Amino acid sequence: xxxxxxxxxxxxxxxxxxxxxxxxxxxxxxxxxxxxxxxxxxxxxxxxxxxxxxxxxxxxxxxxxxxxxxxxxxxxxxxxxxxxxxxxxxxxxxxxxxxxxxxxxxxxxxxxxxxxxxxxxxxxxxxxxxxxxxxxxxxxxxxxxxxxxxxxxxxxxxxxxxxxxxxxxxxxxxxxxxxxxxxxxxxxxxxxxxxxxxxxxxxxxxxxxxxxxxxxxxxxxxxxxxxxxxxxxxxxxxxxxxxxxxxxxxxxxxxxxxxxxxxxxxxxxxxxxxxxxxxxxxxxxxxxxxxxxxxxxxx
Amino acid sequence: xxxxxxxxxxxxxxxxxxxxxxxxxxxxxxxxxxxxxxxxxxxxxxxxxxxxxxxxxxxxxxxxxxxxxxxxxxxxxxxxxxxxxxxxxxxxxxxxxxxxxxxxxxxxxxxxxxxxxxxxxxxxxxxxxxxxxxxxxxxxxxxxxxxxxxxxxxxxxxxxxxxxxxxxxxxxxxxxxxxxxxxxxxxxxxxxxxxxxxxxxxxxxxxxxxxxxxxxxxxxxxxxxxxxxxxxxxxxxxxxxxxxxxxxxxxxxxxxxxxxxxxxxxxxxxxxxxxxxxxxxxxxxxxxxxxxxxxxxxxxxxxxxxxxxxxxxxxxxxxxxxxxxxxxxxxxxxxxxxxxxxxxxxxxxxxxxxxxxxxxxxxxxxxxxxxxxxxxxxxxxxxxxxxxxxxxxxxxxxxxxxxxxxxxxxxxxxxxxxxxxxxxxxxxxxxxxxxxxxx
Numbered sequence: 001x002x003x004x005x006x007x008x009x010x011x012x013x014x015x016x017x018x019x020x021x022x023x024x025x026x027x028x029x030x031x032x033x034x035x036x037x038x039x040x041x042x043x044x045x046x047x048x049x050x051x052x053x054x055x056x057x058x059x060x061x062x063x064x065x066x067x068x069x070x071x072x073x074x075x076x077x078x079x080x081x082x083x084x085x086x087x088x089x090x091x092x093x094x095x096x097x098x099x100x101x102x103x104x105x106x107x108x109x110x111x112x113x114x115x116x117x118x119x120x121x122x123x124x125x126x127x128x129x130x131x132x133x134x135x136x137x138x139x140x141x142x143x144x145x146x147x148x149x150x151x152x153x154x155x156x157x158x159x160x161x162x163x164x165x166x167x168x169x170x171x172x173x174x175x176x177x178x179x180x181x182x183x184x185x186x187x188x189x190x191x192x193x194x195x196x197x198x199x200x201x202x203x204x205x206x207x208x209x210x211x212x213x214x215x216x217x218x219x220x221x222x223x224x225x226x227x228x229x230x231x232x233x234x235x236x237x238x239x240x241x242x243x244x245x246x247x248x249x250x251x252x253x254x255x256x257x258x259x260x261x262x263x264x265x266x267x268x269x270x271x272x273x274x275x276x277x278x279x280x281x282x283x284x285x286x287x288x289x290x291x292x293x294x295x296x297x298x299x
Numbered sequence: 300x301x302x303x304x305x306x307x308x309x310x311x312x313x314x315x316x317x318x319x320x321x322x323x324x325x326x327x328x329x330x331x332x333x334x335x336x337x338x339x340x341x342x343x344x345x346x347x348x349x350x351x352x353x354x355x356x357x358x359x360x361x362x363x364x365x366x367x368x369x370x371x372x373x374x375x376x377x378x379x380x381x382x383x384x385x386x387x388x389x390x391x392x393x394x395x396x397x398x399x400x401x402x403x404x405x406x407x408x409x410x411x412x413x414x415x416x417x418x419x420x421x422x423x424x425x426x427x428x429x430x431x432x433x434x435x436x437x438x439x440x441x442x443x444x445x446x447x448x449x450x451x452x453x454x455x456x457x458x459x460x461x462x463x464x465x466x467x468x469x470x471x472x473x474x475x476x477x478x479x480x481x482x483x484x485x486x487x488x489x490x491x492x493x494x495x496x497x498x499x500x501x502x503x504x505x506x507x508x509x510x511x512x513x514x515x516x517x518x519x520x521x522x523x524x525x526x527x528x529x530x531x532x533x534x535x536x537x538x539x540x541x542x543x544x545x546x547x548x549x550x551x552x553x554x555x556x557x558x559x560x561x562x563x564x565x566x567x568x569x570x571x572x573x574x575x576x577x578x579x580x581x582x583x584x585x586x587x588x589x590x591x592x593x594x595x596x597x598x599x600x601x602x603x604x605x606x607x608x609x610x611x612x613x614x615x616x617x618x619x620x621x622x623x624x625x626x627x628x629x630x631x632x633x634x635x636x637x638x639x640x641x642x643x644x645x646x647x648x649x650x651x652x653x654x655x656x657x658x659x660x661x662x663x664x665x666x667x668x669x670x671x672x673x674x675x676x677x678x679x680x681x682x683x684x685x686x687x688x689x690x691x692x693x694x695x696x697x698x699x700x701x702x703x704x705x706x707x708x709x710x711x712x713x714x715x716x717x718x719x720x721x722x723x724x725x726x727x728x729x730x731x732x733x734x735x736x737x738x
Contacts, residue, residue, distance in 0.1 A: 045419025
């Protein structure tokens with residue numbers, strides 16, 4: 001009996017074998033190494049030396065940049081994620097119509113999110129928002145006044161320009177919302193209109209609750225991505241000016257690869273892992289209150 | 300049913316093979332050469348690896364020279380690779396983890412960035428190979444040899460020498476009605492006076508912002524005061540006093556406030572000669588490494604001249620140091636072959652002709668003389684200013700002590716903060732000197 005079952009599942013195992021190999025060697029093992037390194041002094045040029053919890057102590061007692069990086073990353077996540085989701089939802093609503101050429105608009109809105117994470121776009125963004133960039137030229141065209149400010153280099157606005165860049169890439173959560181919207185049975189809306197509900201009531205009583213699992217999904221994914229932001233911080237502003245865009249992952253990179261303190265960088269990474277875990281767990285816990293599953297059978 | 304299993308197995312194995320092939324070769328970029336394991340099956344040829352930083356042009360020229368080496372040494376095969384400057388040290392450190400450091404590589408003895416590699420012990424002392432006659436040091440000046448030494452041991456050979464020169468735009472000087480001082484300005488105050496007039500001539504700025512730690516202008520300033528940026532001994536990692544530091548940065552702040560130099564973020568955003576304010580006609584003065592003269596002159600498409608640094612003719616603060624060093628990896632399996640390559644690159648006249656002095660004037664006096672006839676007009680100007688600078692120069696600062704990498708970072712961080720008016724120069728100095736205390 002067992003042998004027969006094994007033969008049947010043989011194909012399945014073969015299919016997932018590449019993924020399992022990749023997972024073990026490219027994720028699991030480096031992950032275990034990460035935890036190990038966080039308890040060592042490792043300068044890349046010599047072998048790791050065991051150091052106990054020294055790295056963690058150093059992080060929590062007086063590492064100014066750690067606090068700055070946390071602040072930057074939290075502000076970034078707490079501002080860009082809601083804005084991104086709201087933009088995605090609004091545009092998805094707009095695109096949920098059967099008009100001619102709606103497909104083209106959909107593609108146009110989606111494109112920023114696929115090219116967004118690339119270095120080329122980050123470099124372009126930096127040029128657009130620099131002192132002599134196109135953005136300032138546009139403002140001058142519209143208002144006749146040339147702002148003498150570089151949006152990516154001024155300490156007050158640098159993070160803002162990166163948040164804008166994140167929100168600009170709302171295309172991928174938008175598509176997911178769109179799919180969710182199309183899944184809501186039209187009969188609900190018809191019934192509601194018959195009962196005399198207006199557009200707003202429809203939205204809040206039907207659309208939002210039906211979409212809530214998708215909102216939940218997008219929230220988790222965008223939040224995790226937000227915490228892991230790195231490329232934009234490195235390429236557009238390199239953590240500057242004055243560490244106002246020092247994303248946490250960028251700080252880890254600096255410590256590990258520029259200052260050759262791999263042990264310390266590993267400790268920082270582990271701390272970020274815990275933070276993201278906590279946030280995700282919190283989101284899951286809270287989902288019981290506001291996420292509505294049609295089947296009423298959660299997980 | 301059986302064929303279905305076979306197909307699914309084959310599909311999965313193809314995917315696995317694709318996955319493994321993707322993560323196959325050893326780390327680090329390589330050029331047209333395929334990756335190899337370092338030791339050849341044919342035990343008559345040894346294979347060594349040579350890595351450097353630079354752009355495509357430098358790579359093409361260097362590969363030509365390497366080809367010549369392989370022709371002259373048929374039993375040695377050299378695999379080359381190159382990296383962009385900003386990530387060079389990161390790439391080198393990653394290669395160190397996987398025990399993949401090139402046998403011969405570019406470094407910079409005495410820089411904060413390279414200090415890590417010295418501390419990590421991956422640089423091999425070259426004295427034994429010089430003694431054995433594998434490396435010929437006879438036509439390299441004493442000053443240059445001393446520069447590559449730490450604690451009496453020679454760790455790197457100069458792969459090109461360079462000096463900082465003041466670049467000026469004669470057309471702007473004419474417009475402002477002032478003369479270019481033939482032997483450089485006598486003092487920084489004189490520079491400031493002229494900058495005010497030049498600012499009106501260009502309509503934008505007087506000079507590019509060259510008052511930085513990066514680019515060694517701060518180093519030159521310290522040397523003029525008889526101090527050094529990093530100390531080679533003593534109870535502090537830094538060798539400059541509060542007054543020196545505060546005067547320098549107060550000058551920079553003053554020039555920025557008066558609009559004599561571009562705002563900080565504009566200067567930081569400049570990307571190479573084409574982008575610089577002097578090329579764009581927005582300023583009339585800059586301080587550049589002399590070897591970059593050709594790049595600036597070509598980009599500007601107008602006549603640019605080089606003069607000595609302010610106050611150079613009054614003392615010996617000028618430096619004509621190695622622009623970079625050639626080092627050997629202490630983990631190399633073929634040290635003698637590596638030594639031969641180093642000797643070839645530094646001393647062989649043909650090789651240096653092929654490399655066209657792109658890294659700076661050749662360090663070997665013999666080679667420099669033999670190349671004089673092949674220099675372009677730009678290179679002749681570079682050679683001229685270099686020779687002039689040598690007359691007023693003294694040896695480079697002694698190597699810094701262990702742990703200066705962090706202070707280097709602090710210097711740059713505080714420079715930024717001062718320009719954004721986040722700290723005063725006095726506060727910055729206090730913080731840096733506190734961090735630089737040993738013990």
